Amino acid sequence: MVGVVRRWGRQRGSMAVEVVLLAPVLIAMMMLVVGLGRYVDRxxxxxxxxxxxxxxxxxxxxxxxxxxxxxxxxxxxTPAGTTCQNVSSFGGSFASGEEITLQVRCEVSFDGLGFIGLPGGATMVGESSAPIDTLRRTS
Structure with missing residues (x-):
């Protein structure tokens, strides 16, 4: 029984050291997940x-x-923390039966996440197309 007590006595405080070393790593991983989640959401x-x-x-x-x-x-x-530019033209012709394409360029802010290494913001581009109905009269 004395040998068991001595073996445990040598490891005294090792759990505290492990927690002190692993806590910052776990917090950094959580913040990275939050940052990536915000990027995907925006x-x-x-x-x-x-x-x-x-x-x-x-x-x-x-x-x-x-x-x-x-x-x-x-x-x-446009959600808060995002600034989008107005469009001035479409890709494609605006005629019946044609398809128009729109590209939206937005500046997204990542304020509050700079301490984990994310930049202050990013430029994101969204693009989508839609057909003009063949029976719709356009001018």
Whole structure:
């Protein structure tokens, strides 16, 4: 019994050392997961903005109305911490039966996550396409 006590006595404090060494690593891993989660979430937001904007534009009759509808959707859908540029043109021709493509460029802020090494922000681009109905008259 005396030998058992001595063996345990030599390891006294080793658990505290392990916790002190592993705690910062575990916290860094958690913050990395949070940062990656925020990046994926904002990337999905930018793609959704592009999809909604091009869909709203495809329902309009004129190019001017389409640009106005797309920019309205972009302004209303942009989440906090994100700044998106208004679009000024579409890819493709705005004619019945054609497909238009919209590209939305947004600056996303990662404020609050700089201490884990993420940059202050990133530029994300969302792109989406939508057909113009063949029976819709456009001008």
């Amino acid at each position: 990337s999905g937001d930018v793609d959704a903005i592009a999809r909604d904007a091009v869909r709203a534009a495809s329902l309009q009759r004129t190019m001017g109305d389409a640009l106005e509808a797309a920019n309205t959707i972009i302004d209303r859908s």
